[in-house]
Amino acid sequence: RIEWSKAFCRDVAAAAGVRMARGRDFAALEPALDFARELAAGRGSRGVVIKADGLMAGKGVKVCDDFAAAETALRTLFAAVEGDPAGPAVVIEERLFGAEASLIALCDDHGALALPPARDHKRLLDDDKGPNTGGMGAYSPVPDLPESLCATLIDVVHLPILAELARRGAPFRGALYAGLMLTPEGPVLIECNARFGDPEAQALLPRLAVPLGPLLYGAAQGDLAAAAAELGLHGRMLPTTGDAAVAVVLAAANYPETPRKGDAISGLEDAARTGATVFHAGTVSDAEGNYRTNGGRVLAVVGLGATVSSARAAAEKAAECVSWSGMQRRHDIAAALPPAAHARAGASPDPVSEKAWTGGGVS
Numbered sequence: 001r002i003e004w005s006k007a008f009c010r011d012v013a014a015a016a017g018v019r020m021a022r023g024r025d026f027a028a029l030e031p032a033l034d035f036a037r038e039l040a041a042g043r044g045s046r047g048v049v050i051k052a053d054g055l056m057a058g059k060g061v062k063v064c065d066d067f068a069a070a071e072t073a074l075r076t077l078f079a080a081v082e083g084d085p086a087g088p089a090v091v092i093e094e095r096l097f098g099a100e101a102s103l104i105a106l107c108d109d110h111g112a113l114a115l116p117p118a119r120d121h122k123r124l125l126d127d128d129k130g131p132n133t134g135g136m137g138a139y140s141p142v143p144d145l146p147e148s149l150c151a152t153l154i155d156v157v158h159l160p161i162l163a164e165l166a167r168r169g170a171p172f173r174g175a176l177y178a179g180l181m182l183t184p185e186g187p188v189l190i191e192c193n194a195r196f197g198d199p200e201a202q203a204l205l206p207r208l209a210v211p212l213g214p215l216l217y218g219a220a221q222g223d224l225a226a227a228a229a230e231l232g233l234h235g236r237m238l239p240t241t242g243d244a245a246v247a248v249v250l251a252a253a254n255y256p257e258t259p260r261k262g263d264a265i266s267g268l269e270d271a272a273r274t275g276a277t278v279f280h281a282g283t284v285s286d287a288e289g290n291y292r293t294n295g296g297r298v299l300a301v302v303g304l305g306a307t308v309s310s311a312r313a314a315a316e317k318a319a320e321c322v323s324w325s326g327m328q329r330r331h332d333i334a335a336a337l338p339p340a341a342h343a344r345a346g347a348s349p350d351p352v353s354e355k356a357w358t359g360g361g362v363s
């Protein structure tokens with residue numbers, strides 16, 4: 001529920017004192033229009049975000065520059081569910097600006113252990129153009145979200161949310177994913193998922209320097225702390241190998257609208273020979289081991305390297321080997337890295353400083 005209902009997520013975050021964008025949820029068009037108008041007209045407003053409440057695979061969100069665009073989005077959404085007694089429900093938020101990052105933690109009711117941070121690329125096309133998707137590529141680490149500060153985020157995002165869920169009688173065990181916007185005023189929670197991200201997981205898991213199995217089992221048993229102690233782990237972050245990773249998604253023709261199935265995939269063996277890992281998601285194979293597309297995001301090709309740039313080169317080299325009719329992919333995953341957070345020392349305000357969090361609370 002914390003994933004598929006954006007209204008529920010906002011409610012939990014508000015009760016837990018976790019900062020999210022200013023916003024509200026609505027079940028009727030007129031009050032929704034009034035609120036969107038108010039947000040769009042506010043001093044310094046740079047837009048409004050309209051989110052359908054429900055599981056939309058990252059495709060139910062419209063980022064609108066002004067009230068006119070928000071009105072169109074709201075009218076379309078409410079018209080689409082007219083007559084449905086269960087709906088409609090919509091969340092309206094102020095538009096935030098900043099780089100996004102995903103911070104995923106293994107959780108057991110009250111405890112959390114963070115995977116390294118990752119950055120997804122949500123738009124279909126290069127330069128963040130085109131429609132939103134489930135994610136077209138990811139990299140880790142994230143230079144502008146140092147792992148030391150991730151520990152702070154676990155304290156002010158994941159742990160309060162876990163405590164609030166437990167207080168409501170719905171304790172959470174599993175992977176809790178925080179989608180964050182690193183704004184000039186500090187990190188803001190945009191969404192929660194109740195799972196590893198895709199393609200974040202493909203970039204994160206190859207970087208782990210500890211076996212995942214005992215930690216997943218410990219979390220499932222409600223004894224993550226003991227599992228961590230058994231592995232000699234301390235602190236809030238899982239240790240990494242020091243390698244960086246870049247995952248490039250290869251998507252089917254017509255993704256995200258109506259992905260085409262059945263296209264013959266070539267070059268898988270060549271890609272593997274480069275040393276990269278090719279994760280299958282939407283594929284099927286026949287008896288001879290010939291693969292065809294069978295979903296929207298078909299494969300993720302993951303390169304490792306000493307730096308994000310060299311990992312990107314490895315992923316690109318492997319991705320170049322693979323093709324099918326209508327294959328889509330981005331060529332700029334991890335191409336433009338923001339400066340490392342420490343390079344901004346003295347810049348004010350620091351988007352990820354602990355100080356930026358002391359205001360806390362929900363606006």
Ligand code: AMP
Pocket residue numbers: 021049051058061063093094095096097100122132179190191
């Ligand atoms: P969500 O499903 O809530 O993560 O939204 C999908 C994408 O929409 C996010 O990854 C952001 O790129 C964008 N988005 C969501 N909420 C906001 C917001 N309040 N301001 C700006 N962009 C947003």
Ligand code: GLY
Pocket residue numbers: 058120134135193196197198199200
């Ligand atoms: N890549 C974003 C997600 O898994 O929801």
